[in-house]
Amino acid sequence: MAMVDLDFVKTYVRMCNDGWLQGWHERNGGNLTYRLSEKNVEAARSFFGEPREWHEIGVALPNLAREYFVATGSGKYLRNVALDPEANIGICELDEKGERWRVVWGLPGSVPTSEFPTHLMNHSVRKRVTGGTNRVIYHCHATNVIALTYVLPLTDRDFTRALWQSATECPVVFPEGVGVVPWMVPGGVDIARATSKKMETYQAAIWAMHGLFVSGPDFDTAFGLAHTIEKSADVYVRVLSCGGVRQTITDDDLRAIARDFGVTLNPAML
Structure with a gap:
């Protein structure tokens, strides 16, 4: 068993590939993020590596504090996600105030998409208006x-x-x-x-x-x-x-x- 064998990771990878097959992801265009459930986090935790440095989001998102997200990488091609998930996607955690993020798995030598803060701001809104669904x-x-x-x-x-x-x-x-x-x-x-x-x-x-x-x-x-x-x-x-x-x-x-x-x-x- 490895991180890439977990159901939520396999479904994430499939969606990246589905978008590529539609022709929606030329070069490194487009990105995908997923907010993990508690069950997902527990299943994935044993595969987390040494946490890396913290990065500022630029805004405070307290309703996302201590949440975990899968994200595509900066400059990564969605067509390559299925070929090598760990090199092209990563899991990040947010700090206790929802102000910073750090990578805990994947994306060696890289960071999430440059639009990660945009995704996080919108995750915050959609979590609030949908009651977390x-x-x-x-x-x-x-x-x-x-x-x-x-x-x-x-x-x-x-x-x-x-x-x-x-x-x-x-x-x-x-x-x-x-x-x-x-x-x-x-x-x-x-x-x-x-x-x-x-x-x-x-x-x-x-x-x-x-x-x-x-x-x-x-x-x-x-x-x-x-x-x-x-x-x-x-x-x-x-x-x-x-x-x-x-x-x-x-x-x-x-x-x-x-x-x-x-x-x-x-x-x-x-």
């Missing part, structure tokens, strides 16, 4: 989502309506809609704060000219959310290439979907 944060360079940020108004409502009306299951999968963050330099505090503000309301945020940022309680749900959003964006891009919309799912249709599937749509999007 959300554990996964995933960022990918979903091609059609990025394309739409060049042609649609960069508003939550415009993107939500385009996605809801392009695939029938979308109102069921993300009934609150999606948030949109204007272009910002990645990895910085500004994009972290802007994204965490959106994640107060939404499971997913679109980063203009950059990609998609989603959350979920587990790997399947988070990946499924990203996949659904990208598939709907793909449909919309194809519709535009065919000359534009001639008929669509109406607001009354959206309400009917919500009624039959027992979800509550965000009224601001109707």
Whole structure:
């Protein structure tokens, strides 16, 4: 038995590879983090090495104090995670105040992704607003989502309506809609704060000219959310290439979907 044999590590590795196979992770693009459960930590603890130096997060996240996270590495390629997990991902712990992190396993000679503070800020928000159920944060360079940020108004409502009306299951999968963050330099505090503000309301945020940022309680749900959003964006891009919309799912249709599937749509999007 080794760290890579633990179920949560194997599922993490699979999700990295699934994203690569979708074409969402060119070079070292994209990243994935997972907040370990107590059961995960106990299963993994015997494989932890000598803790390394502490690093400042840049903000205090007290609700994440003493939590552990799996993260992809800085400059690492997601296509290589399945080939050598220990070299490309690592487990980090936060200190007793939720202000610093350190690596306890993996990433020899390296550190987590430069967007690790952005992930942690959003883990803090999603943990709070979901009562602790959300554990996964995933960022990918979903091609059609990025394309739409060049042609649609960069508003939550415009993107939500385009996605809801392009695939029938979308109102069921993300009934609150999606948030949109204007272009910002990645990895910085500004994009972290802007994204965490959106994640107060939404499971997913679109980063203009950059990609998609989603959350979920587990790997399947988070990946499924990203996949659904990208598939709907793909449909919309194809519709535009065919000359534009001639008929669509109406607001009354959206309400009917919500009624039959027992979800509550965000009224601001109707």
